[in-house]
Amino acid sequence: MDRIPILKLGHSLLVTIQVDMHDRLAMALEEDLTQKIVSSGAKGVLIDISALEIVDSFIGRTLANIAGVSRMLDADTVVVGMRPAVAITLVELGLSLPGVRTALNAERGMALISRRVAEADRDGAADAPDVHGDE
Amino acid sequence: MDRIPILKLGHSLLVTIQVDMHDRLAMALEEDLTQKIVSSGAKGVLIDISALEIVDSFIGRTLANIAGVSRMLDADTVVVGMRPAVAITLVELGLSLPGVRTALNAERGMALISRRVAEADRDGAADAPDVHGDE
Numbered sequence: 496m497d498r499i500p501i502l503k504l505g506h507s508l509l510v511t512i513q514v515d516m517h518d519r520l521a522m523a524l525e526e527d528l529t530q531k532i533v534s535s536g537a538k539g540v541l542i543d544i545s546a547l548e549i550v551d552s553f554i555g556r557t558l559a560n561i562a563g564v565s566r567m568l569d570a571d572t573v574v575v576g577m578r579p580a581v582a583i584t585l586v587e588l589g590l591s592l593p594g595v596r597t598a599l600n601a602e603r604g605m606a607l608i609s610r611r612v613a614e615a616d617r618d619g620a621a622d623a624p625d626v627h628g629d630e
Numbered sequence: 631m632d633r634i635p636i637l638k639l640g641h642s643l644l645v646t647i648q649v650d651m652h653d654r655l656a657m658a659l660e661e662d663l664t665q666k667i668v669s670s671g672a673k674g675v676l677i678d679i680s681a682l683e684i685v686d687s688f689i690g691r692t693l694a695n696i697a698g699v700s701r702m703l704d705a706d707t708v709v710v711g712m713r714p715a716v717a718i719t720l721v722e723l724g725l726s727l728p729g730v731r732t733a734l735n736a737e738r739g740m741a742l743i744s745r746r747v748a749e750a751d752r753d754g755a756a757d758a759p760d761v762h763g764d765e
Contacts, residue, residue, distance in 0.1 A: 500681045502736040601637040
C-alpha cells in the first residue's frame, strides 16, 4: 500500500493506521492530510492507532509533525484508541506527543472536535459585529 | 497485522480495509464485527474500500458474507469509497454484491445509516402501543 486512506466525517478527517509506517508512507500521509484539510475545510484530524502494538520514536515524531502542520491550518489533532501498553512505552521513552490531544476512542475524539467547533462558532459569533441588527 | 480495527461512531461501526485480505484476516473481521454489533448495538456497518485497487471474488464474497451476517443481527452494511475501476471490474466479473448497499464516501454512507435508524425509530414509535396515555 502506498497511501493511507483519509475519510471525511462531519468536521473531521479520520485516519486509521493499521500498518507499520515507513518513511515514505508517513510523508505521504502528512502531505495528503494537509491537502485534504485545505480542500475540505476540516477542523479536526482523528488518528486511530488501536491497531498499533508499538509506537516508536519515529511514529511519535510523525504524529507530532501532523499535529503541528494541522494546527497551522487551524485543525486540531486527536489520537484515539491508544493501547495501555503503548501509553506506558511512550512515557518510558519520554515521548510526550507535544501538541497532540488524545481520546479513549473514536467516538469521544469526534465529540471533542465537535465541541471545539461549537465553541469556536460561539466565540466567533460573539466577537463578530452584529450585522443582523436587533435580530 | 492480525486484526482490522473496528471503530464505533454513533450508530455505526466503521472499518477501513487497507491491506490485502487473506482468509484468516477476513474470518477474523467477520467474527469481530458480529461480536461488536452485538456488544455495541450498532445499526450499521460502514466498510471503506477506497484503498483497494482490486476487489476479487474472494473479497466480494467476504463483503457479501459480512452483509448477510449483519442483516441477521439487524444492522445494514454499506460499502463506501469504491474506485471507479473496481466498480467496472465487479460488474465485468458478474459480482453484484448481494445485500450490500453502497455510498460514494463515508459521510454519505453514515448519513444513509442515520436515515434508516431515524425511519426505524419513527415506525417503531408509530407501531408501539401508546403506553404514555395522552402524553
